[in-house]
Amino acid sequence: MATTTGLESLVDQIISVITNDGRNIVGVLKGFDQATNIILDESHERVFSTKEGVQQLVLGLYIIRGDNIGVIGELDEELDASLDFSKLRAHPLKPVVH
Amino acid sequence: MLFFSYFKDLVGQEVTVELKNDLAIRGTLHSVDQYLNIKLENTRVVDQDKFPHMLSVRNCFIRGSVVRYVQLPPDGVDVDLLHDAARREARGA
Numbered sequence: 001m002a003t004t005t006g007l008e009s010l011v012d013q014i015i016s017v018i019t020n021d022g023r024n025i026v027g028v029l030k031g032f033d034q035a036t037n038i039i040l041d042e043s044h045e046r047v048f049s050t051k052e053g054v055q056q057l058v059l060g061l062y063i064i065r066g067d068n069i070g071v072i073g074e075l076d077e078e079l080d081a082s083l084d085f086s087k088l089r090a091h092p093l094k095p096v097v098h
Numbered sequence: 099m100l101f102f103s104y105f106k107d108l109v110g111q112e113v114t115v116e117l118k119n120d121l122a123i124r125g126t127l128h129s130v131d132q133y134l135n136i137k138l139e140n141t142r143v144v145d146q147d148k149f150p151h152m153l154s155v156r157n158c159f160i161r162g163s164v165v166r167y168v169q170l171p172p173d174g175v176d177v178d179l180l181h182d183a184a185r186r187e188a189r190g191a
Contacts, residue, residue, distance in 0.1 A: 005131035007159060016155055020164065022119060024151050036135070036161055048151060070117060070164040073141075073155030080154035090150050096118040096164050 007032045010074055015040070017064060018071040022093035024048070026075060027062065036066030046085070048093070053086035070096055100187050104180065105130040105168075114144065114169040115160055121149055123158065134162035 010029045017025045017040070027043025040062045047055040105127070114124040115136060122145070125138030139157050143149045152158070 005129040005135060005137060010159070016152065018119075018121075018151065020119075046151075066161070067163075069161050070119060071121075071123070071152070071158055071160050073152055073158035076154050076156050079156070083153055088150050088153075090148065093121065093149070093151055094119045098118060098163075 007036075007038070007072065010072065014075040014077060014080075016073040016075045017069060018073075018093060019064065020068050020070050020096040022095045024093070025059065025062065025064070027059070029072075033066075036069050036072075038064050038066070038069065038072070040064065048088070048090045050089050050091055052089075054088050056085070100183055101134065102130065102132055104183075105134065105136075108170065108174055111171050111174050113138075113171070113174075115165055116167040116169065117160070118164050118166045121151075123152070123160065125158070128157070131162075134165065136160045136162065136165065136168070 007029065013029060015029045024046045025043055026046060027040035029038060030041045031039040043059045043062045045057040045059055047057060109127050109129060111127055113127050114122055116122045121143065123138060123141050123143055125141035128137040128139045130136055137159050141156060141158050143152050
């Protein structure tokens with residue numbers, strides 16, 4: 001197949017990961033394997049709530065086990081910079097139910 | 099293997115992937131692998147007001163294990179072809 005299905009194209013890019021327990025972690029993808037285990041550098045968690053804007057918690061270097069990963073999104077930095085997170089209100093994502 | 103080949107034929111089409119956390123993401127199917135992990139391009143979340151968590155994401159990788167449904171374009175399914183292929187696989191040919 002000509003198109004790559006893996007995460008090669010996202011290495012060293014900022015990605016946004018949605019985990020199975022509903023967390024949203026943003027960081028730089030440093031590595032991955034076949035099981036979608038990933039290494040994230042300079043990561044932080046974005047905590048959504050309905051009462052206040054999005055909180056950002058600094059996490060640092062993280063390894064996330066593939067089993068616990070739902071979605072890996074390529075973060076568009078321009079789009080991201082244009083968002084006002086202090087005004088974003090939302091329920092936290094639900095955990096994945098298999 | 100059948101559905102892997104099937105999804106490979108759908109590459110380039112617009113699909114909606116519903117996840118097991120109720121999030122639904124619409125986008126152009128970019129690629130699929132053996133685990134039915136899915137890559138979408140030009141994505142948007144179907145209910146952005148309720149789920150603003152992916153507002154700055156335009157391309158994404160969805161792990162096959164969290165996919166609940168894939169909604170296909172109506173003309174993207176050749177039912178007869180899929181039927182025949184499923185029978186052939188069931189026979190072990």
